[in-house]
Amino acid sequence: MFGILGLDPAAECVYQDLVTAGSSSAAGLVERTGLPRAAVRKSLALLAELGLVTEQAETRKRYLAASPAVALGALLAEQRHALFRAELGLASLAEAYRSASADSSARDLVEVVIGAHAVRHRFEQVQMSATSELHVMSEASHEVVAPGESVAEEQAINRGVRYHVIVEQAMLDLAGAFEGLMAHMKHEQLVRVVDRVPTKLVIADRSVALVPLSDGTNPDRGEPSALFVRAPGLIRLLVGLYQSVWQQAVPVRLVEPSNIELDEPQTNPTGLDLRILSLLMIGATDAAIAKQLGLGLRTVQRRVAHMMDLARVSTRLQLGWQACHRGWLT
Missing domain, CATH: 3.30.870.10 (Endonuclease Chain A)
Known part of the structure; x- marks a missing residue:
């Protein structure tokens, strides 16, 4: 989330833990985050450098998160200024590129x-x-x-x-x-x-x-x-x-059913039928449909014949018209 501000995932995890759990020792952070001790210490050093955590002066070292609104807000403002400077630099380079030669336009x-x-x-x-x-x-x-x-x-x-x-x-x-x-x-x-x-x-x-x-x-x-x-x-x-x-x-109007059933329905096409019909509507051949869906050619032809029976038509052209009319692919 905050990678653009210089935080790696480990440092972000440690900072979020300190924000929600309050001050903690390095050992406590290791236990709660599940990160290796070396990764936690490296993250604490990075967070301290960015002003996101402070070390409390106690017998056992404890660390406290700085206010996100203040600390992260400052880093965000710095990034905005950096992006603004980059935009100015881009405009300057673009102008230099255009004027580099007579045929630049x-x-x-x-x-x-x-x-x-x-x-x-x-x-x-x-x-x-x-x-x-x-x-x-x-x-x-x-x-x-x-x-x-x-x-x-x-x-x-x-x-x-x-x-x-x-x-x-x-x-x-x-x-x-x-x-x-x-x-x-x-x-x-x-x-x-x-x-x-x-x-x-x-x-x-x-x-x-x-x-x-x-x-x-x-x-x-x-x-x-x-x-x-x-x-x-x-x-x-x-x-x-x-x-x-x-x-x-x-x-292309493709239907992606939540499940694929091979059992023949009584009145409506199955999810598998609708997948086959979707591919038919964009001109795929029976062989291409069988290859894409991992079916046998005879299975594809049988399912098409079954849909023609449901629609009470005798040609595939009529099947396409009936499918649109009945809203099967809507």
Whole structure:
């Protein structure tokens, strides 16, 4: 919680114990926190250095926590000043960067990023810079960052950034694809599926974008490269491309039941039926569904036939219409 103030988990544990339990000896802290004696002594030294604890002058050394409102408030104020100074330094560096050469304005608007490490780093930066929304197009093949590998993605979601994701059909055949889609659904992210995406793409807040220049399917064409874009005209063009693909894609509406039952119901589909139906609605084949859910192909086909009987239809197209009409996937 207070790592930004210079406290490690052990020191934070010791301080919280002193705040709630009052003054204590080092031995008492060891007993209550369960930390090793050396860790407790190291934490006390750190806390004393930061002004968060004081040592009482008694026969046996005892330690007393300083007021959190005063001590931690001072540290927070110091951090705020440090962040303000960092912002000023950032502005100064940005200005120096822009004036470093005659073509700095063009360099700010469009930049070629070369090398797997550089592309991966810039991909993380684009996601970390987002404050409200990210538009992503993802191919089944990957050259630099595989689906689910980005740490920045989870951090962006936790900040409240809304993801709009388009994935291509072939991704449904990959191991773990269903779980990945379900993870997006849990965070109420919008996901659609299309046969093929024209390119990989990530756009943050409709202001910056990253699009690959290299062909990930042909490793003989040199190391990975990408185009980092800030130019408003190019951003509008990429957003338009994204929206045209989004309109053609099929929305993903997945159901995650609390349990999966194989017993046939009398009047309603089971949780397993709804999972199968969810994948059918985004164009997955019977074989892909069986692979994703760990079922036999015959089991999938039998469950689909059972849902058709429940809906009293004779085709899968009619089943999809009835499923929407009856609210099975709502």
